[in-house]
Structures are given as C-alpha cells and as structure tokens.
Amino acid sequence: MSRPHETVWLGRGGQGAFTAARLLGLSAVRFAARQALAFPSFGPERRGAPVFAYTRIADAPIHDRSATRCADVAVVMDASLLSSVSTSFLTPRTLLIVDTDAPLTLALPGRHYGVPAKRLAREWLGSEHTNTLLLGVLIGLTGLLPAEAVADGIRAEFGQGSRAARNLDAFWHAHDLGLKLRDADPSAAA
C-alpha cells in the first residue's frame, strides 16, 4: 500500500497556515478526485503563536488519524519559527519551502527552497497573506495536484470577487516560480 503524501504548514496564528492546509485538501478532494485530510495543530488559537497545519493526500480513503511524523513537504511561513519549535517531522527527503528574502542556510534535514513570499505577496496581492502564493510554489515544485485543481479550490474558497482574482493571480505567478525551482532540481517532483 502507498503511504499518503504529508504536507506540514508552519506559520503564526493569523498568517493563514490552516487555510492553506485546508485549501490544498479541498482542491484534492473536490477537483482532483483524490482523498485528503486537513487538520490544524489542535488547541486554542492564539494570534501570533506558532501554528502547525497538516494536509494528508492519497488516492485511497485515508484512515490514519495520528499526528504527522514524517513530512514530504514542509512550508514555513515565518522562518523565525524554525529556531523555536520542534521540527522532528523533517527528514532528509522533506522538501522545505521557507519564506525568506535572504539566502537559506539552515542546519535542518531536507532540501531547502527559499522564496521571498511576503515581498511577492505585497507586490502581487497587495497584502502579506502568503498562503495561496506558497500553495502555488508547492504545486509548481512538486506537481502534487494538477494546478488547475488548486485554482478551482481557490475559486471555491474565495468566490468570484476581486479577492479571488488577486489570489488566483498570485497562485499562478507562484506556480511558475515553483516550476522554475523544480527545473533547477528535478528530483523535487512528488
């Protein structure tokens, strides 16, 4: 049997880590005919506090409801968190996508990809919400789901207004960025 694909999202309360996890799962279930679980780190929500969120994707129904121990992909929305939280889910195979403006020098397992997500979000979205953008990078880099399925997911989540349009725009830009990262490192494909 094949193991489900596990994505871990790490951000701060209010940054939209769980929305990203849920959007990825929603896109998989509703628009890619896949199975998915999406769940937050359980407990009270506190703005600013570290937040984990998880998306588990597979072709068959997913029964495993235990915590994620090995991440295939980890998306870090705030690099400063990496020094203060447990990252035991990182393995040498984990693709670690980190929002950063500076070159990445992390003493952590996995293959590391730095993306200036906040800067790009200000440019493309006019806000600092990086979740749809990082979703685009993830899909471009891994090809985990068809990009059009995630675009449909974003449309389902944000509706038809200008917010949806801006998020879609950011997603596609970021998707291209992810593709470029993948071209530079073909082994990243899921």
Added chain:
Amino acid sequence: MTDTPPDQPCQLAPFARSRQIDDWPPSPQRNSGALATSNRGWRIRWPVLDLATCSRCGLCFLYCPDAAILLSQEGYPTVADDWCKGCGLCAAECPKDSIRMGEDGEDTQP
C-alpha cells in the same frame, strides 16, 4: 389503559392499581386532572356552615387552597367532602363568622 382521561378535569376518578405492565404509560406522563384518591382522611375538623347568616361574599370559596368550597347558583357555599383538608382558612376569613370548624363528619349544613 389507565391513561383514559376523566370527563371533567380535576374530578375524582376511580383508579384501580395496574396489574399488567402495559397498564403503565410508556413514559412518566399522564392525562392532567386525573385523580384517584380523596384527601378526606387528612382532616380532623371540617367547616360547618350557617347559611342563615351567610352574606354570599364568596371569600370562603376564594381562599380555599384545595378548591374544596363550591358555590351554588345562588352563591351559597358547600363543602367538597373529597378535597377538604380541614385547614380552617374559610372559617378564619369568613367576615360574618358563618363558618365554624366542627368535627369531621358533622353535618356541614345543619
């Protein structure tokens, strides 16, 4: 079923204790106003009425906590044997002293 309602609410209705399990209603519920036992045995005294001095003010009827004073068409009181507990409120509140508390079983309208 023992659940059959009496014709009038709050009238004394004969009630035989259930013998079959199905005679009990399925849940703690019952028709309202379904009464079985009299309160007759509660009293030692009960009201004896002097209708000659009665002004038909109706205060005895008003103040009876047990609805045991009934008023006739003309407004004169009678005592409901099954409900009177002999508390004496009617006698105490009668403005004409037309009610005294006599022995239980004494004629209420001598």
Added chain:
Amino acid sequence: MITIKNLPEPEYFVGHKACGGCGGSLVVRWTLKVLGERCIAVIPAGCMSAVGFIYPQMALGVNAMIAPFAATGAVLSGVARGLKARGIEDVTVVGFAGDGATADIGLQALSGAFDRRERMLYICYDNEAYMNTGIQKSGATPFGARTTTSPGGYRPETDAPKKDLIRIAAAHGIPYAATASVGYANDFLKKVQKAAQVEGPSFLHVFAPCPTGWGCDADSTVRLGKSVVDTGLWPLVEWENGAVRLNRNPARFAPLETYTGEQARFRRLTAADLADLEATRDRQWRALRAWVRESAGM
C-alpha cells in the same frame, strides 16, 4: 378584569397533596383560574411538583411538566420557543417556582430567560425556606427566622435582608415585574392578568405562607399575607417598563409583632432583634421610595 367577585368557576388545581392551609397552592389555584386552560405550566422540583404530579394522580387540569430544580427558566424558554416554532400564539407559558428554585439554584436560568426576553410568566411563590425538604434556609429566608439549618434564627454576618428578587428582575429590564401577597387577592389577580398580557418575560414574587414550616396555624395563611404587608415587611411593588409604583404606601406600619408573634419561627426574636428588623425595614422603604422617585425622573 377578574377580581375576587367574578373569579372564574373552573378549577385547575384540585386534589393536590399540599399541607392544609398551603399558601403556595393558593397561588397556583388562583393563577390558573385567571389564565384558563390554554396554558402550559412548568414547575421545578419543590412542593408544588411534589404534591401535584404523583403518578397516577395528576392534580393540574392544564398541560404541565416538572422541570429540573435549577432549570425553570430554561424549560419555560423551551416551551415558549417550541410553541412559537409551531405558530401557537394564544397559550400562556407559566412557571411556578419556590423561593429556593428562584433565588438560589434557579437564578442563573431565570436570568438567562429574562435576558432573552422569552414570552413567559414566572411566578415565585415565596415561603421563605426550602419547605419540601423540611424547612432549610434559602436566599429568601428573612432575618431572624428559624429554619432547620439555621436553628437559632437566620443571622447572617450583617443584617442584610433577604434577596431582593424584584430589583434583580427589574435590573434585567424586563417589561413587567411585581410583588404580591396571598393576603391581597385582588391585587394579586390584577397583577397576574397584567403579567400574562405582557410581550416578553414577566415576573411575580408572591408571598405565600407555609403553616407547616413557619409554625403557625393552618388558618393563618391569609391573615399573615395581610399582616406582612401591613407591617411593611412585604412591600407591594410594581415595575412596568421602567416605572416603579408602590401599590400600598402607608404612612405608618402596623407593629411587627402582629406579624411575627403568630409564628414559631420568630419565637427567639429579642426586642433588640425586632428593633434591627424594624430598622432594616425602614431602610428598605427609604430605598424603595427613592427608587420610585428615580424611576419617575425626579
């Protein structure tokens, strides 16, 4: 207007097993006569539920149910909302709860129901202690009254009077709240009718003597219901949409002994206690009159 002269004939509370001379049962009987058969009564654990619903004998002639002790307000809410959902508008929802079920354990649920502006009439029949369990002190037990859990007479650290339920009700801003006494029947009947007509919650706090618990004669219920008002220990007050009215506002009160003297529960009161009680009464009346003036915008 229903008065003692034209009290409706049908009886809806007959054959109950309350003690002889019970003031609480008089409150239920009168109220149901006013409300008539299109009414649903909710009665929490306490004397009236213990004496009115003993299977297979049901003493209430209207729809009724027993509520959990702490939940009269909540069950009343549920009944009111259920009726509303069914589009039934002409049924009065009435609660009959004792002072313990109102001032103590049920205060939270009552406050919630007031806050939600439920369409209900809540009647507290106040016999000033937990009578169904055998005369234990409640939040409505007055200073100096002996109960089985305050054997020397209720003496709190201060001379605080019993919980002021009418002010608590009024503080919720409900449309109608009033006090009444079984000693003043017309006043009571008028208030029930008013309360039943109100859109939203209404509250009646009714003085209802308990001969068994108070150690007085069974025929003293109405007499005590009068003397408690005449001595000023039980003001008759009406709160209507923010306006407060004193239904009786005597310049002088009857001597306290005319009320306390008849009851064994007050037997231990000393002259000094009576003076305290009088002082507390006078202070309450000053506050009450100030409340009236304040509500009138003076």
Added chain:
Amino acid sequence: MSQLAFLSGNEAVAEAVRLCRPKVVAAYPITPQTVVVEALAGMVESGRLESEFVHVESEHSALALVMGAAATGVRTFTATSSQGLLYMAECLYYASGGRFPLVMMNANRALALPWNIYGDQSDSLALISAGWIQAYAETAQESLDMIIQAYAVAEDPAVRTPVLVNLDGFVLTHTYEAVSLPEPSEVDDFLPPPVFPDDYPGTFDLARPQSLAITAGPGDYAVFKARQHWAMCQAAKHIRTTAHAFRAAFGRGCTGLVEGYRSEDAEFILITLGSTAGTVRVVIDELRASGQSVGLIRLRYLRPFPTDELNDALFGAERTVAVRALGVLEKDISFGHQGSVALEVKAALYDRGAGVPVRNFVAGLGGQDVSRAHLADCFTELAATLDTAARVASGVRFVGLKDLVDDHDQEPA
C-alpha cells in the same frame, strides 16, 4: 443529488442538523464543540435553517430548554463537550427518563483536573448509564450520517430515547475530509416531519391536557425504569433497521452496532471506538503484510450495548480462525479499576468468551497522540498475553507512557 464537500467533523454535524430541520436549537459554546453552534447560528441567520436559535446561559439550561421544546412536539438539537456534558448530567437522566426524543452531539474531550481541552472519551463514558443511546463516529461522513439516523431512531414511537452522537474532540471535530452532503429533499424523504403528530406520546396536548415528567413513588418508579430499559434494548433493532434504510437511500454506511475489519480470520483483535479505529485499520494492513493475524472490531454504539453482535463477531459460525486474545483500546480510565469500555466488553463476553484473555489499553488521554507504533505495540503485547504470566496480569496498560516518562508505564510496585 448529493454534493461532495470538504468539511470538518463539526461542520458535517452542523450540515446534518440543517438537513434534519430541528425547530429549536439551544446553543452554548465549549471547545471543541463551538464550531457546531457557530455554524448553525450562521445557517439560521442566512435563512438556510428555519429554527428558533436560543442562546442559553449554561449547558444545564441548554438541555433543559430542548426538553421543554420537545414537550411541545418539535424536533430539537443541542451540542456539548466534556465539562459541559457533566454540567448537564442531571438533565441527561431527566431527558431519558422523560423519554424525550432528543439528539445531542458531544465532542469527546478530557475532564479536568488537570484542565485539558483536548480529546478523550472520559466525558461520555462517565455518563454511559444516563439512559441515552450512545453512538461513536469514526469519520466526518459517519458523523453526518449518524446525526440523521439518530433522529429517526430517537423519534421512533417505540424507542423515544435520546441519542448522544460522539465525535472525538479535535481529531474528528477539527479534521477536514471529504463528506458527501445529501440534498434536503433526500433527508426529508428519510425522516418524519420535524413537528411531531398531535398524538405523539409524551407531548403537551391542548385538547387533552397532559402532565409530563411526573413524580412516581416506590410502587411505580421501578416500572417506569424497567420500561425505559426495555425501550433502550429494543432500540438496537431500530438502529439496525434505520441503518439499512439509510444504506438503501444513500448508498453508504455500516448497518450494525459493531463493525469488523479483517477480523473474521484474525487471532488477535483490538476492540476500539471512535476515530482511533481508522489508525488501527492502517496498522492492521501493515501487520497483515508482515504475516500477522490481526483484526479490528469497532464499537459504533455503546448503548444499547451490542452484546450479541460482539459475541457473534468474535465467536460466531462465520469465523475461520479462533480468537486467541483481545485488546480493548480506549481513551478513558475508570480510576481504581479499568477502562469503562474494557469493563463493558468483559461483561458482554462473560458467557461465550470465557478463557479468552482480554487486555485493556488506555491511550489518547487528554489529546495524547495515538501513533501507528503505539498500536503495533498493542498487538505485540496481545500476542505476549498468551504466556501464562501476562495472562493473569489484569492491570491497565497506559499506551505510550514510555514516550512521556523515562521509568515505566505500569503501576509502581
């Protein structure tokens, strides 16, 4: 037709409630149930649900309120969790004794102290004797399906027993997954109308006044209680027929009070309930791949307790292999004895299961993660149970305690 949605367990419950159209909803928030009442509030505000939505001041009032509403003959809903469930404990007995056909959702959560908002099953198991049918969902889909079926069962005039639908706090209430959402018309066809017929027993009647929730003395009380018990026992049949009807109408769902997974030919079986069963399935597949004879039986209902179904599953004629050892895995401990579910299971096996060792694994207390490794350990220990020394040890095994403390996971000597 039905649509595919991506919902959390809480949202699935709220959608199910919307489809069942209760007339009165009482709401009081408590983590991790809160999302349910928030979602229902939103539905009432947007007009998707036509209901009296009542903000109450406590859980005690919430349950008392829906009882009052049910007495007027309408369908109701409320939800709670943990301390809230215990706070309304008095009303649970009231509602079941009064035979009010209520449906309530409970987000299974640990009990204080220590204060803890995370999932375990101590709350509902503490109230197993409260006279409520108790259902435990494994997935969000099953949560939705159980709520709909719960109304059909509770309101059946032969049952008239309230139903508590339990979802593991967070692990199920807060996890999003694929849920097939029926159309309102499909649920309307499946359920009776949300306003009960005039002659529905145990409700007010304006033409013929009723006294409800009455007093009964020593001469009558026992009869009411016996009838309540019999109604609950009868409910098992109605749960099964309702599940069959649901399967016929919606094409999915278990039809029994227990569900087996690779258990017919398993020598070592874990019995569990709720969402943990999912992870157990995965571990069973892994162990089976390495040749181990392991299986799962999931208890979907704890009241009425499925004694016959459980025994048939463990010792029935359809089995190809005899059971050698059983483990009961639960998120609960009855202090000074064992887990409540283990005690239930052992009592149920008393006649037919004599001689089969039963081990009690307590896992997941206060939100502790139950990992695949923990579950594999349980099966390993079951096999070890066969040696005589382990067989007589009847103590509780706290799974995963070694992860938390260095020295031991057993009672100090």
